[in-house]
Amino acid sequence: MKKAVLPPDSLTNEAIAARLTNAADENLKKGLINKRNLVYLELNGCSGNIISLLNGQNPSFEYTLNSLVDLRYSNSLMAAEGEQASEKLMAVLDEDFILAVEGAVALKNNGLYNVIGSLDGQPLTGLQAATTLGERASHILAVGACATHGGVSAAKPNPSESVSLQQVLTDREIIKLPGCPVNPDWFLGTLAHLLLYGEPETDNLGRPLMFYSTLIHDRCPRRPFFDRGIFAEKLGDKTCLFKLGCRGPVTRTDCPTRQWNGHVNWPIGDDTPCIGCSQFGFPDAMAPFISFDTTRVVKDE
Amino acid sequence: MQNIALIRLQMNHLVTQARQDIHSLSVMDDSSDNSQTLQRLWDTVSSMHFLSEMLANQAMMAGYYFSTVPAPALPAQPGTAAQPGVPPVTPLPNQTLPPPGDLTLTLQELENYDGKNGRPAYVAVGGVVYDVTNNRAWAAATHFGLVAGKDYTAEFASCHAGQEAILATLPIVGRLA
Numbered sequence: 001m002k003k004a005v006l007p008p009d010s011l012t013n014e015a016i017a018a019r020l021t022n023a024a025d026e027n028l029k030k031g032l033i034n035k036r037n038l039v040y041l042e043l044n045g046c047s048g049n050i051i052s053l054l055n056g057q058n059p060s061f062e063y064t065l066n067s068l069v070d071l072r073y074s075n076s077l078m079a080a081e082g083e084q085a086s087e088k089l090m091a092v093l094d095e096d097f098i099l100a101v102e103g104a105v106a107l108k109n110n111g112l113y114n115v116i117g118s119l120d121g122q123p124l125t126g127l128q129a130a131t132t133l134g135e136r137a138s139h140i141l142a143v144g145a146c147a148t149h150g151g152v153s154a155a156k157p158n159p160s161e162s163v164s165l166q167q168v169l170t171d172r173e174i175i176k177l178p179g180c181p182v183n184p185d186w187f188l189g190t191l192a193h194l195l196l197y198g199e200p201e202t203d204n205l206g207r208p209l210m211f212y213s214t215l216i217h218d219r220c221p222r223r224p225f226f227d228r229g230i231f232a233e234k235l236g237d238k239t240c241l242f243k244l245g246c247r248g249p250v251t252r253t254d255c256p257t258r259q260w261n262g263h264v265n266w267p268i269g270d271d272t273p274c275i276g277c278s279q280f281g282f283p284d285a286m287a288p289f290i291s292f293d294t295t296r297v298v299k300d301e
Numbered sequence: 302m303q304n305i306a307l308i309r310l311q312m313n314h315l316v317t318q319a320r321q322d323i324h325s326l327s328v329m330d331d332s333s334d335n336s337q338t339l340q341r342l343w344d345t346v347s348s349m350h351f352l353s354e355m356l357a358n359q360a361m362m363a364g365y366y367f368s369t370v371p372a373p374a375l376p377a378q379p380g381t382a383a384q385p386g387v388p389p390v391t392p393l394p395n396q397t398l399p400p401p402g403d404l405t406l407t408l409q410e411l412e413n414y415d416g417k418n419g420r421p422a423y424v425a426v427g428g429v430v431y432d433v434t435n436n437r438a439w440a441a442a443t444h445f446g447l448v449a450g451k452d453y454t455a456e457f458a459s460c461h462a463g464q465e466a467i468l469a470t471l472p473i474v475g476r477l478a
Contacts, residue, residue: 217437224344228351229435239350245441273440284446291441297419 014058021059024196025067036195037097038069039089039133042076043126044114044153044162045103048181049144050076056184057262064188068195072097075116086119089129098194099137100187104146104153104162105130113160127168134169139194142166143187145180148206149280152180156284166206175199176206180277185258186211205280207252216248216274219256233295236271245291247276305359308352315352319345404475406430408452411477415450416442422449423474426457431471452477 009015027033042050054061065071071078073089080088103126106114111127118124134140142165145151153162166174175194177186190208193200200208217223225231225240232239242249251274259266267274276286283289322342329335406414406423411430416422421434422442433439433449442449447456461467 224347226437228347230347230351230354242435242437242440245443247440249437249440250445281445287446288441288443291443293417294441295419 016058021063021067028067033195035068035070036138037072037092037095038191039072039092039097039099039137040074040077041099041101041103041116041126041129041133042074043101043103043116043130043147044106044160045144045146045151047076047102049102049179049187050074052181053184053187055261056188059188059192061184064191068188068192069098083118083120086117086124089117089133090119093132093136096138097133097136098139098141098191099133100141100143100191101130101134101147101165102143102182104150104160105165105168106153106160106162107168108159108161114162130165130168134165134172139199140165140169140172140174141187141190141194142174142176142206144182145178145277145282148176148178149282151178152283174206175202175208178207178212178278178280178282179253180282183211183253183255183258183260186253211254211258212252212278214252214254216251216253216255216268219254220248220268221256222268231295232271234292235290238271241268241271241273243291243294244273245288245294246273247279247286248274251276251279253278305356308356308359312349312352315345315349319349404430405478406475407478411452412450415448421474424449425452425477426454426468428454428477429468430474430477431468432474433471436471 009019024033028035040050053064056064059068065077072092073085075085078085078088103114105111105127106125107127111125112123114126115123116126116129142148146153146162147165149164150158150162153160154164166172166176175190177190179186186208189211190200193208193210200210202208203212217226220226222238222240226242230239231243232241233243235244240246246268248268255266255274255278256268259269273290275289276282279286319342322338322345325338326335326342329338406425408425411423411425414421414423416434416439421432422439423430424433424447425431433442433444438444439449445460447453457468
């Protein structure tokens with residue numbers, strides 16, 4: 001008989017994750033679950049999302065790589081290089097695969113502002129890779145601000161004419177994971193949900209509700225200060241950072257409860273305002289990140 | 302000075318609460334209960350901070366009050382202390398402003414209300430001027446790249462079509478001339 005998960009079974013994150021991973025491992029061994037192929041493309045961006053992914057816990061990055069999926073292509077992590085790597089990328093096209101893309105798609109000069117490799121002696125542009133793989137993938141995850149809405153790559157004056165992944169794959173449904181960078185849990189959790197239960201429930205902007213449903217403001221530990229009108233005047237103050245330009249009231253993520261760097265802390269926990277990195281339109285729409293002229297009164301301006 | 306008596310009462314309640322929580326923390330070994338007590342202690346201190354700010358405000362206002370209205374000798378009100386549920390009323394800082402809703406501003410005058418240097422933040426939509434100083438979507442008097450002190454009728458129509466309910470939640474300061 002299957003043992004029910006009830007106290008006195010430990011209900012810590014680690015224990016729950018261990019039960020889930022053990023169950024998944026057993027089902028893999030029995031052949032009940034098949035590992036799926038994952039292609040991780042890095043286009044016009046800073047590779048910040050894959051670095052954030054290395055910080056993943058429960059499941060860890062190693063687990064993801066070894067047990068969750070078959071990582072067929074990732075230019076940061078694979079051993080192959082040059083044409084060999086591109087050939088590996090093209091070999092996936094005829095198989096079933098999940099496509100994860102970080103970075104925006106640069107359109108200028110037919111995509112030549114972002115070359116990610118070479119194929120048959122020709123430069124392979126990000127635009128080419130995004131359209132070719134995007135048309136064939138079974139599921140598409142846009143990872144990070146640049147892939148979901150252009151982000152920093154598309155910020156004014158946008159010299160590379162960067163756009164979001166959705167703008168070049170207009171007829172495909174894309175799960176969007178905004179964030180600069182994405183929290184490893186948001187990516188790994190969405191990927192695990194995809195493998196175990198199919199596509200997660202999303203909002204009207206394509207964001208998984210399990211991570212992006214709640215306003216930071218509504219779970220903020222400093223909310224009592226906002227409600228009472230007690231505002232920080234400078235960085236480091238322990239009260240509400242609203243007057244300094246905190247974007248928590250317009251940003252939907254679970255940062256206040258999930259936190260970062262192994263669930264240790266988050267910007268507001270360290271007395272600096274939320275800059276709305278997970279809001280569509282970041283960074284231009286979230287600027288200025290910090291304002292002091294709202295709280296500081298100068299006699300002769 | 303009924304307010305001050307109320308604030309003092311609330312402050313005393315909070316001090317009692319804080320002492321009780323500190324005592325609980327000192328005798329409890331179970332760390333799982335500690336976080337709850339600490340959270341309550343944190344909230345208590347936040348409330349005390351708020352009340353002390355209000356007291357300081359009132360102290361600064363006192364000169365103003367006494368110079369204009371001679372304070373009537375207050376008879377002892379036995380009922381006052383027995384109403385701890387009554388929320389304290391924050392005194393209005395700007396007694397010289399006309400009543401809300403009566404202001405008529407030109408576009409140029411509106412530009413002064415940009416939320417900077419201690420000024421309030423106003424925006425106009427459809428000829429009506431709204432106060433967004435403490436609106437949560439207008440942190441630092443900016444909203445998705447827009448700055449306060451301007452007419453945003455067109456911007457509102459393009460981003461919030463069919464969401465006129467948003468406007469109903471904003472305090473009205475007046476009209477555009």
